[in-house]
Amino acid sequence: MKHVHLKILFLCSEAVPFAKTGGLGDVGGSLPLHLAKLGQDVRLILPLYRVTKEQGLSLVLLAENIGVPLGYEELPANILKIKSKSDFAVYFVQREDLYERPNLYANEQGDYYDNLERFTFYSHAALRIAQFVGFKPDIIHCHDWQTGLVPALVRGAYAKNPTFGTVSLVFTIHNIGYQGIFPKEKLYITGLSEKEFFHPEGLEYWDKISLLKSGIVYSDAVTTVSPRYAREIQSPEYGMGMEGILRKRKERVYGILNGVDYDSWDPSKDRYLPATYCAEDLAGKGRCKEALVLELGLLRSMVERPLLGVVSRLDAQKGLDLILKVIEPILEQNVGLVILGSGSKQIKDKITEVMPRHAGRMAFKYAFDEPLAHRIIAGADMLLVPSRYEPCGLTQMYALKYGTVPLVHATGGLDDTVVEFDPSKVEGNGFKFSPFAHGAFLDAIRKALHFFSNRELWRAIMLNGMQADFSWARSAKQYLDLYRSVVDRFPGRKIQ
Ligand code: ADP
Ligand code: GLC
Numbered sequence: 001m002k003h004v005h006l007k008i009l010f011l012c013s014e015a016v017p018f019a020k021t022g023g024l025g026d027v028g029g030s031l032p033l034h035l036a037k038l039g040q041d042v043r044l045i046l047p048l049y050r051v052t053k054e055q056g057l058s059l060v061l062l063a064e065n066i067g068v069p070l071g072y073e074e075l076p077a078n079i080l081k082i083k084s085k086s087d088f089a090v091y092f093v094q095r096e097d098l099y100e101r102p103n104l105y106a107n108e109q110g111d112y113y114d115n116l117e118r119f120t121f122y123s124h125a126a127l128r129i130a131q132f133v134g135f136k137p138d139i140i141h142c143h144d145w146q147t148g149l150v151p152a153l154v155r156g157a158y159a160k161n162p163t164f165g166t167v168s169l170v171f172t173i174h175n176i177g178y179q180g181i182f183p184k185e186k187l188y189i190t191g192l193s194e195k196e197f198f199h200p201e202g203l204e205y206w207d208k209i210s211l212l213k214s215g216i217v218y219s220d221a222v223t224t225v226s227p228r229y230a231r232e233i234q235s236p237e238y239g240m241g242m243e244g245i246l247r248k249r250k251e252r253v254y255g256i257l258n259g260v261d262y263d264s265w266d267p268s269k270d271r272y273l274p275a276t277y278c279a280e281d282l283a284g285k286g287r288c289k290e291a292l293v294l295e296l297g298l299l300r301s302m303v304e305r306p307l308l309g310v311v312s313r314l315d316a317q318k319g320l321d322l323i324l325k326v327i328e329p330i331l332e333q334n335v336g337l338v339i340l341g342s343g344s345k346q347i348k349d350k351i352t353e354v355m356p357r358h359a360g361r362m363a364f365k366y367a368f369d370e371p372l373a374h375r376i377i378a379g380a381d382m383l384l385v386p387s388r389y390e391p392c393g394l395t396q397m398y399a400l401k402y403g404t405v406p407l408v409h410a411t412g413g414l415d416d417t418v419v420e421f422d423p424s425k426v427e428g429n430g431f432k433f434s435p436f437a438h439g440a441f442l443d444a445i446r447k448a449l450h451f452f453s454n455r456e457l458w459r460a461i462m463l464n465g466m467q468a469d470f471s472w473a474r475s476a477k478q479y480l481d482l483y484r485s486v487v488d489r490f491p492g493r494k495i496q
Contacts, residue, residue, distance in 0.1 A: 006483055008035060009137035009167075010044045010088075011126050013119065013146035014104060016261075018052045018090070021104050021368075022313055023258070023394045024144060024174050027225070030261045034476035036087035043135055045126040047099040047118070048080065048092040058083040059092065063132060068093075068125045070117060071189045077125050079132060091133070093125040108345065116182040119211070120190050123149040131163045139483045141170045145180025148215030149190055152203060155218050156192055168486045170479075171219035173212070175391050176233050176240050177317060180211030205241070216245055220486045223254045223479075225392035226413030230255030238389055238412075254482060257416060258392040259472030265374075265398045272374035277403075279466040282459075285378065285403055292338065292379030296363035302336040306452045308445075309380025309404065311373045311395050314343035314351075314366075319386035319409060324350055325438035330445055331358045340376055342368040378402050381458075382448060386433075386441055390414045396430070400465035405458075406430040407448055409441075417470065421451065421461050429465035 014020050015028030032042045046052070059080040067074035078094040093099070098118045105111060112118065127150070130137060142150050151169045158164045187194055187209055198204045203214035216222050224230045232238035234247045246253055264270075267285070268278040274291040277284030293302050308330070312318045320341070331337060337358070339351060348366050355362060365372060373395075377383060383399035385408040392413030396406040400417070408414035410432040421428035433444035452458050 005039050005041055006138045006480070006487070007135060008032075008040055008042045008483065009126070009130055009135065009140045010035075010042055011123075011140065011147040011150055012044070012143040013047065013122070015044060015046055015090075016264075018046055018055070018057075019049050019104060023225075023392065026261065026394055027174065027258055028143065030259060030472050031476060031479065032088050034259070034472040035480065037473070038476055038480055040480065042088040043091065043130070043133075043137075044088060045091045045093065045122075045129055047122050048094040049104055050100040050102065051104075052092065053100060062091070066128060066132065068121055068128055069191050070121050070124070071191075075121070077121070079125075079129055091129050093122055093129070095121065095125075115180075116186050116189055116209075116211075119146045119180075120149055123147060123153060124191070126150065127153060127158055127161075127164070131161070136163050137167050138487055139168050139170060140164075141172065141479075141483075142215055142219070143172045144174050145178055145210075145212040145215065147171075148180055148203075148211035148213070149192075150215075151218035152190075152192055152197055152214045156196060168221075168483070168490060169219040170221050170223065170483065170486060171215040173216070173222065173224040173233065173391070175317075176212070176224075176238070176242055177389075178212070179205070179240070179242070180209075180214075181205065182209045182211070184208055213242065213245065216242065216249070220490065221252050221254060221482060222246070222249065223256050223482065225256065225258050226416045227255035227257065228416045229389075229391045229412040232389070232412060256475055256478045256482070257413060257470070258394060258397075259475040260394065260397045260401065260470045262401070262471055265377075265401060267378055267402045270374055270378065272371040273378050274375075277378075279403070279463055282403065282462070288375065288379040289381070290379075292375055293336070295375070296338055296365070297360075298336050298338070298363055299360035302361065305334055305336055306382065306449055307336040307338065307380045308407075309376040309383050309399075310337070310339040310341065310385075311376055311383070312339075312341045312385075314341040314347040316344075317388055317390075319388050319436065320347050320351065322386045322436070322438050322441050323384060324354065326442045326445060327354055327358065327362070329442060331361050333449070334361070335449065337362045338376055338380065339364045340367070340369060340372050342366060377404055380404050381452060382407050384445075385409070385414055386436075387411065387414065388436055393417070397468070397470045400429055400468040400470075403462035403466050405448065405461050405465060407444055408432055409436055410434040411436070417468075419464075421464075423451070423457060426457070426460050427464065429461060429468060
């Protein structure tokens with residue numbers, strides 16, 4: 001195929017700056033931008049969530065009350081578009097009863113009861129929008145279970161539709177732990193025929209619907225967000241039941257590491273920091289640490305002590321249980337610990353419980369707080385990421401850039417991005433532990449603390465990390481190569 005530009009319909013349920021619950025939102029905002037910078041025609045479609053609406057964006061109403069299929073009926077939705085000129089077009093699906101809620105997917109009691117309806121509606125609406133605006137994509141790139149229905153729809157109800165007749169489908173798994181499982185009785189909501197789709201080779205999963213599986217089996221290529229995780233999810237230990245179908249398609253499973261948006265995550269120009277800094281002049285990092293110690297009410301003396309940071313969703317995946325197990329022996333050594341997290345109330349309660357024993361040395365903020373995330377990643381000496389599994393992980397990559405040494409479980413993208421420090425060669429940018437056990441974690445922290453006391457070596461580790469370059473340009477290029485190879489593989493689907 002000649003390298004003409006591709007038309008890419010990018011479907012992701014979150015994207016910065018419009019909506020974000022975690023790394024998916026970072027990728028949803030950055031990847032389309034960098035594909036557009038590579039000259040591609042990219043269109044991103046999102047639900048108009050309450051958080052997005054409250055941003056007061058300047059939006060144009062493209063269409064009012066277009067009919068979108070949901071179950072046996074069609075419900076009206078509005079289509080809006082960002083007014084300002086930008087590198088790529090962003091459209092929103094507006095339907096107040098489905099999307100204008102306090103959160104994106106769940107409330108304190110758990111997932112919204114109608115998530116199948118909400119993301120089925122979004123999937124159909126996205127395909128309707130492409131038709132409405134006359135965008136005939138070469139590639140539809142879907143992300144996670146929220147968009148997993150789209151490949152099935154494109155191969156089913158929309159197969160004969162001229163807008164999608166030649167399209168190729170790429171599906172990215174950001175986290176195999178979220179599988180979009182719903183009771184089979186709800187299949188009618190999707191509009192898919194039971195005979196054609198509800199079977200073991202289709203989206204049936206232990207007699208239930210799995211939208212993640214739908215994305216995997218009906219796409220031309222499946223990617224995930226690091227090379228190691230691409231291998232891991234083909235094993236029973238990490239595949240969470242999907243390993244069989246992934247192994248079966250192993251020639252079409254790819255691992256492409258996420259990038260970092262260095263416009264937002266760069267200590268030399270980070271607007272959230274009390275002081276900026278760079279590899280050549282690290283003075284500002286000290287000021288960030290001092291300000292963080294004061295802001296979070298730690299003992300002033302902690303400025304001179306090693307400060308460990310955690311910025312994480314509070315979820316079993318993230319291994320906070322391991323942190324709780326090492327708190328006593330670590331903080332006893334007069335080490336500081338600051339945790340920023342949101343999510344599980346149970347994990348929140350467990351962290352809160354140990355707080356009084358470590359007054360002045362430990363701080364915990366239960367919130368989703370973007371500016372504080374930046375201040376911790378800049379102000380801490382080390383960032384702990386003891387995830388049970390981690391498809392890619394972004395915070396360790398941010399930490400590297402900020403001269404904050406990552407200490408991670410050697411799994412998934414954490415293992416691909418952090419290089420164990422080797423004092424004999426003064427190479428490496430962080431510390432890793434394995435197996436996932438508190439003993440191994442504790443040993444790694446002790447080892448890191450040992451090096452911390454040697455100012456010169458520590459500085460070398462920091463500088464090694466600050467040189468790391470995980471810019472999006474490289475990852476976006478890899479996606480583009482993949483899109484092209486997928487399009488080439490299906491010559492019947494000629495680009496017009
Ligand atoms: P995941 O997507 O599994 O949560 P990642 O490391 O890929 O993990 O991405 C997490 C993203 O969310 C990062 O941008 C991180 O800074 C941000 N983040 C996580 N928890 C919080 C929080 N409590 N407040 C602000 N930002 C957070
Ligand atoms: C998921 C993963 C995380 C990854 C992010 C973006 O939330 O848990 O590891 O970095 O998606 O791909």
